[in-house]
Amino acid sequence: xxxxxxxxxxxxxxxxxxxxxxxxxxxxxxxxxxxxxxxxxxxxxxxxxxxxxxxxxxxxxxxxxxxxxxxxxxxxxxxxxxxxxxxxxxxxxxxxxxxxxxxxxxxxxxxxxxxxxxxxxxxxxxxxxxxxxxxxxxxxxxxxxxxxxxxxxxxxxxxxxxxxxxxxxxxxxxxxxxxxxxxxxxxxxxxxxxxxxxxxxxxxxxxxxxxxxxxxxxxxxxxxxxxxxxxxxxxxxxxxxxxxxxxxxxxxxxxxxxxxxxxxxxxxxxxxxxxxxxxxxxxxxxxxxxxxxxxxxxxxxxxxxxx
Amino acid sequence: xxxxxxxxxxxxxxxxxxxxxxxxxxxxxxxxxxxxxxxxxxxxxxxxxxxxxxxxxxxxxxxxxxxxxxxxxxxxxxxxxxxxxxxxxxxxxxxxxxxxxxxxxxxxxxxxxxxxxxxxxxxxxxxxxxxxxxxxxxxxxxxxxxxxxxxxxxxxxxxxxxxxxxxxxxxxxxxxxxxxxxxxxxxxxxxxxxxxxxxxxxxxxxxxxxxxxxxxxxxxxxxxxxxxxxxxxxxxxxxxxxxxxxxxxxxxxxxxxxxxxxxxxxxxxxxxxxxxxxxxxxxxxxxxxxxxxxxxxxxxxxxxxxxxxxxxxxxxxxxxxxxxxxxxxxxxxxxxxxxxxxxxxxxxxxxxxxxxxxxxxxxxxxxxxxxxxxxxxxxxxxxxxxxxxxxxxxxxxxxxxxxxxxxxxxxxxxxxxxxxxxxxxxxxxxxxxxxxxxxxxxxxxxxxxxxxxxxxxxxxxxxxxxxxxxxxxxxxxxxxxxxxxxxxxxxxxxxxxxxxxxxxxxxxxxxxxxxxxxxxxxxxxxxxxxxxxxxxxxx
Numbered sequence: 001x002x003x004x005x006x007x008x009x010x011x012x013x014x015x016x017x018x019x020x021x022x023x024x025x026x027x028x029x030x031x032x033x034x035x036x037x038x039x040x041x042x043x044x045x046x047x048x049x050x051x052x053x054x055x056x057x058x059x060x061x062x063x064x065x066x067x068x069x070x071x072x073x074x075x076x077x078x079x080x081x082x083x084x085x086x087x088x089x090x091x092x093x094x095x096x097x098x099x100x101x102x103x104x105x106x107x108x109x110x111x112x113x114x115x116x117x118x119x120x121x122x123x124x125x126x127x128x129x130x131x132x133x134x135x136x137x138x139x140x141x142x143x144x145x146x147x148x149x150x151x152x153x154x155x156x157x158x159x160x161x162x163x164x165x166x167x168x169x170x171x172x173x174x175x176x177x178x179x180x181x182x183x184x185x186x187x188x189x190x191x192x193x194x195x196x197x198x199x200x201x202x203x204x205x206x207x208x209x210x211x212x213x214x215x216x217x218x219x220x221x222x223x224x225x226x227x228x229x230x231x232x233x234x235x236x237x238x239x240x241x242x243x244x245x246x247x248x249x250x251x252x253x254x255x256x257x258x259x260x261x262x263x264x265x266x267x268x269x270x271x272x273x274x275x276x277x278x279x280x281x282x283x284x285x286x287x288x289x290x291x292x293x294x295x296x297x298x299x300x301x302x303x304x305x306x307x
Numbered sequence: 308x309x310x311x312x313x314x315x316x317x318x319x320x321x322x323x324x325x326x327x328x329x330x331x332x333x334x335x336x337x338x339x340x341x342x343x344x345x346x347x348x349x350x351x352x353x354x355x356x357x358x359x360x361x362x363x364x365x366x367x368x369x370x371x372x373x374x375x376x377x378x379x380x381x382x383x384x385x386x387x388x389x390x391x392x393x394x395x396x397x398x399x400x401x402x403x404x405x406x407x408x409x410x411x412x413x414x415x416x417x418x419x420x421x422x423x424x425x426x427x428x429x430x431x432x433x434x435x436x437x438x439x440x441x442x443x444x445x446x447x448x449x450x451x452x453x454x455x456x457x458x459x460x461x462x463x464x465x466x467x468x469x470x471x472x473x474x475x476x477x478x479x480x481x482x483x484x485x486x487x488x489x490x491x492x493x494x495x496x497x498x499x500x501x502x503x504x505x506x507x508x509x510x511x512x513x514x515x516x517x518x519x520x521x522x523x524x525x526x527x528x529x530x531x532x533x534x535x536x537x538x539x540x541x542x543x544x545x546x547x548x549x550x551x552x553x554x555x556x557x558x559x560x561x562x563x564x565x566x567x568x569x570x571x572x573x574x575x576x577x578x579x580x581x582x583x584x585x586x587x588x589x590x591x592x593x594x595x596x597x598x599x600x601x602x603x604x605x606x607x608x609x610x611x612x613x614x615x616x617x618x619x620x621x622x623x624x625x626x627x628x629x630x631x632x633x634x635x636x637x638x639x640x641x642x643x644x645x646x647x648x649x650x651x652x653x654x655x656x657x658x659x660x661x662x663x664x665x666x667x668x669x670x671x672x673x674x675x676x677x678x679x680x681x682x683x684x685x686x687x688x689x690x691x692x693x694x695x696x697x698x699x700x701x702x703x704x705x706x707x708x709x710x711x712x713x714x715x716x717x718x719x720x721x722x723x724x725x726x727x728x729x730x731x732x733x734x735x736x737x738x739x740x741x742x743x744x745x746x747x748x749x750x751x752x753x754x755x756x757x758x759x760x761x762x763x764x765x766x767x768x769x770x771x772x773x774x775x776x777x778x779x780x781x782x783x784x785x786x787x788x789x790x791x792x793x794x795x796x797x798x799x800x801x802x803x804x805x806x807x808x809x810x811x812x813x814x815x816x817x818x819x820x821x822x823x824x825x826x827x828x829x830x831x832x833x834x835x836x837x838x839x840x841x842x843x844x845x846x
Binding site (some may be wrong): 048049052053054055073074076077080081083085086087089090091092093096097099100101103104105143168179 | 599692
């Protein structure tokens with residue numbers, strides 16, 4: 001099966017600025033791929049190269065087996081795209097706007113638009129210029145999904161959406177994956193990526209620095225457990241447990257950073273007389289922040305100025 | 308400090324266009340004086356004998372015709388473009404760009420923002436006038452033209468400054484009242500054009516002389532500052548008008564909800580609603596339908612003007628007849644006829660020499676600039692080009708919309724001319740009116756697709772400036788070149804040559820001239836396609 005997206009040494013320079021630097025990316029058909037990176041890392045530029053909005057300085061990109069430069073129209077036919085800086089025609093109503101783009105696509109099942117509008121709770125009756133940023137984003141999402149695209153490319157889709165709508169969006173993304181279609185999701189929201197993505201790629205200073213399955217990252221992640229005991233305990237008994245990295249606290253209140261299974265910790269805590277415990281999510285954030293951070297020692301990286 | 312920063316920012320935003328217009332005017336003033344000098348012998352004294360009807364139409368009197376034309380018409384148009392643009396920009400443009408919320412939630416009162424912006428408006432109009440005056444003064448010192456010295460230029464420029472101030476403040480008030488750049492622009496520009504007609508044409512009808520006093524233009528030119536010096540009373544009227552408009556803006560800004568999202572009741576007239584309802588079946592249809600207001604307003608205004616002018620003809624043709632004998636060639640070149648007193652000459656001079664072609668060029672250029680550069684500026688272009696429509700087809704459909712829009716507006720004007728001819732008994736040939744409109748329409752189409760092509764490669768502001776500059780430069784260039792015997796041949800480089808010289812209203816269609824415009828337009832569209840194919844969309 002052809003990859004949904006594959007880039008080969010994709011490079012985009014703006015003068016001296018290297019926005020995308022020899023990126024080799026493979027997104028498989030039927031997965032939700034999270035694309036992460038700090039502001040200006042090159043996420044949007046990569047996406048714009050995929051869609052022939054920007055032209056690579058060197059290297060190439062294939063989307064659904066089509067060349068991004070030569071077969072842009074075929075790619076556009078099969079891809080749904082939500083731009084990061086979405087803007088709509090202010091004088092058209094949401095419905096007129098969707099109808100316009102549906103017409104440009106040679107027609108779209110009107111039922112699909114209504115279904116999506118209902119799922120997202122989008123108001124299509126008013127003019128786009130009067131929309132709140134959330135409703136504008138909802139119309140953008142309908143635009144990206146309404147023609148049942150084989151691949152959906154979303155640039156920061158959750159911007160301005162309330163949690164309920166975000167949930168509806170994540171549900172839809174999972175459905176798309178389950179149908180064997182592909183989602184390419186650029187995002188800052190780690191919890192979002194964690195919830196819906198199968199794999200993530202991290203881009204920094206235009207370079208792809210990591211591609212990994214979310215499950216693998218989670219397994220590697222350090223988690224934290226806050227424990228409250230009936231009386232004072234000896235922290236050394238916690239430190240001795242396998243997988244525990246760090247123990248902090250005093251008296252009856254202790255916090256344990258660990259990786260791997262919780263079983264051994266719970267057993268020991270019960271023996272120590274635990275009365276309350278609170279588990280904190282796997283701190284993927286710490287992992288990503290480590291990727292995001294600019295290591296001072298990494299001078300080679302710094303010569304490639306960020307966008 | 309904040310006040311000064313609002314002002315400083317506004318100064319910075321508007322300075323390029325001020326300098327552009329100022330520099331254009333300064334150069335024009337120099338050219339004007341040198342051209343005037345070369346014609347002095349032919350034209351000396353001629354104008355003193357002309358009847359009021361002529362001076363009313365031309366917008367000035369006495370002295371040298373070329374100088375009168377520049378001071379009376381071209382410079383005011385340029386200064387009003389600057390002033391109205393600045394006035395609209397004060398509040399309405401900030402609302403459109405959604406920066407108004409940001410600005411007005413800072414610890415500065417709305418009124419101070421308006422005052423600050425109006426001071427900058429005064430400074431910019433003043434700056435453009437000073438550059439213009441500098442050009443005219445240098446010209447007057449270097450070249451000796453009878454009846455025109457630095458003092459005359461100063462007096463006329465002071466009146467020009469006050470006229471610009473009045474309309475700038477009117478635009479400020481209109482934009483602040485409506486919160487809409489397009490509505491504010493429409494009101495201010497509409498008032499400028501209508502009041503110009505009131506001052507220039509209505510008094511030609513017996514018994515209506517005093518109506519001119521209702522028009523700001525009367526206080527600009529009525530006292531003939533170019534020959535008779537500054538008229539303080541008239542300046543006071545213009546200044547008072549500016550102050551009154553500013554007061555309206557100050558009251559309005561405090562009593563309005565600020566912001567782009569207006570949810571209040573919208574004007575709903577069924578017929579108009581149907582006319583301007585957006586249609587979205589494709590790029591061509593959508594582009595055309597979103598310009599329905601522009602096209603219809605332009606077309607209906609031109610048609611109404613055509614009927615009015617034609618109806619007026621019967622009442623004033625006797626006074627026009629006096630003109631025909633004493634008519635210099637340079638005037639004839641500009642207005643495209645040597646005989647005012649004939650129906651064709653009247654329509655040519657009043658409608659077809661400037662108003663109609665510039666209106667159609669404006670329709671074409673507005674749609675042309677909006678076509679690609681406008682979508683880019685509004686950030687909707689990436690949505691459009693990621694649909695499975697080829698870029699070449701987007702350009703072709705947008706170009707087709709320009710063609711259709713200009714033809715519709717020209718067609719409405721033609722209907723007005725035909726109706727006016729029947730009502731006023733002008734007995735103009737329907738076919739020859741159609742021929743004249745065909746030439747005019749192709750000019751509008753050419754500048755429209757030129758704007759499209761520039762906009763396919765450059766940003767919106769750059770495209771707009773370029774096409775406005777090219778249209779005016781080509782217009783003035785064609786006129787000035789045609790006045791000089793040894794340079795006349797170069798006039799063929801200007802698109803205006805192909806609407807003016809063949810006099811289609813009298814001679815019918817000039818196929819060669821039409822073909823030149825059509826071929827030039829087709830080539831320009833082809834270039835636009837290529838430019839857009841190779842265009843990268845900025846993130």
